[in-house]
Amino acid sequence: MRVLAGDVGGTKVLLQVAEVDGPSCRVEAEARYESAQYPSFLSLAEEFLRLARARDLRAACFGIAGPVRPTAQGAAANVTNLPWRVESEALARDLGIPRVRLINDFQAVGYGIAALGPEDFAVVQPGRRQPRAPCALIGAGTGLGQGLLVWANGYYEAVATEGGHADFAPVDEVQIDLLGYLRARFGRVSYERILSGPGLVNVYGFFQARGVAGNPALLNADDPPAAITAAALAGADPASVEALRLFVRVYGAQCGNLALTVLASGGVYIAGGIAAKILPALQTGDFVRAFNDKGRMSALLATIPVDVVLNPRVGLIGAALAASRLA
Structure with a gap:
């Protein structure tokens, strides 16, 4: 399953396109960005997907440095120490990815520990x-x-x-x-x-x-x-x-x-x-x-x-x- 993953912090953002099969993860593209250089997370993600030429992504998940709150359409988060608001429904629509999940950045760390x-x-x-x-x-x-x-x-x-x-x-x-x-x-x-x-x-x-x-x-x-x-x-x-x-x-x-x-x-x-x-x-x-x-x-x-x-x-x-x- 080809997915887009992100670690979204107040200082840096890591993005990755990967093929995931159970606990194994094969990286196809990855990049690091300085958060403060972009007006929004969407602009950063669009640049990454354009340069990575990523297509046919089935799902995405982003670990956000800040509290993630449920909304009527999904979830949203204001990134701590940045003027960014990230909304799962808007990202799914604008990035063309069917399913998008937002989780706290330390939830993402927790899931990742099992694979180390x-x-x-x-x-x-x-x-x-x-x-x-x-x-x-x-x-x-x-x-x-x-x-x-x-x-x-x-x-x-x-x-x-x-x-x-x-x-x-x-x-x-x-x-x-x-x-x-x-x-x-x-x-x-x-x-x-x-x-x-x-x-x-x-x-x-x-x-x-x-x-x-x-x-x-x-x-x-x-x-x-x-x-x-x-x-x-x-x-x-x-x-x-x-x-x-x-x-x-x-x-x-x-x-x-x-x-x-x-x-x-x-x-x-x-x-x-x-x-x-x-x-x-x-x-x-x-x-x-x-x-x-x-x-x-x-x-x-x-x-x-x-x-x-x-x-x-x-x-x-x-x-x-x-x-x-x-x-």
């Missing part, structure tokens, strides 16, 4: 994985995505959430100060204000405000989060080092919160654009200590496997698999 191999993961905590048990998904990138996987109908069904916008809960004095700093800037403070690319910049600014030495040039780089991360991993900038350490501790704590909420004895999967880039920092021990630091539930948390998803195309793979199930 051992080489696509890096272990953070081995744990003891329970077959067919619930799993948790989380990933910091342009924003903070969260979701869960529940076994149903012979495969893991992915469920979207907007848990990344839950209230930030500090666990020590430094984090309490961070909450105060961010409240002064934003009012309400969600985990996404910390666990995202812009969030890392926020944490960097917090340490500069506390008098930790930093390099102002990092904030003027083309990609400040990447510049801060590189400086931190190289140990080249004190404020970057402190920012990444705190980022990792908060990441671990929120992953543990999600694992408790889902009772994720099937595992926690960390995706998103940041995790693979900071893998050495996630494996230093600070993350696992924060993940497991749950009082009476600490022993339970220590049994839950935690893995970083290394394959950047996991959402695209998941969207292709979801499209093939529309037949």
Whole structure:
């Protein structure tokens, strides 16, 4: 079955035409686009299909970075961090594809995880994985995505959430100060204000405000989060080092919160654009200590496997698999 799949984010869009047969997926065309360079998702998709010369597509599925809402004719979504509204019925009509499904981007990640191999993961905590048990998904990138996987109908069904916008809960004095700093800037403070690319910049600014030495040039780089991360991993900038350490501790704590909420004895999967880039920092021990630091539930948390998803195309793979199930 020939399908169109998309991973639609606030920073980038990945599109793919693929022939899907069960769990196998043969890619016929694929491209990456910078989201901000296009006025709408439709204009981007039309350009891709024209250049790919794609014909006779039977279904399409797009993982959208933002909440997907049902409509009278299908579903619609406003892309977080972009002025795009995506509607399934309009896309089906304008692209000439009979069936179009919109899902949350982390639903797409969830579907894609089942198609990955051992080489696509890096272990953070081995744990003891329970077959067919619930799993948790989380990933910091342009924003903070969260979701869960529940076994149903012979495969893991992915469920979207907007848990990344839950209230930030500090666990020590430094984090309490961070909450105060961010409240002064934003009012309400969600985990996404910390666990995202812009969030890392926020944490960097917090340490500069506390008098930790930093390099102002990092904030003027083309990609400040990447510049801060590189400086931190190289140990080249004190404020970057402190920012990444705190980022990792908060990441671990929120992953543990999600694992408790889902009772994720099937595992926690960390995706998103940041995790693979900071893998050495996630494996230093600070993350696992924060993940497991749950009082009476600490022993339970220590049994839950935690893995970083290394394959950047996991959402695209998941969207292709979801499209093939529309037949």
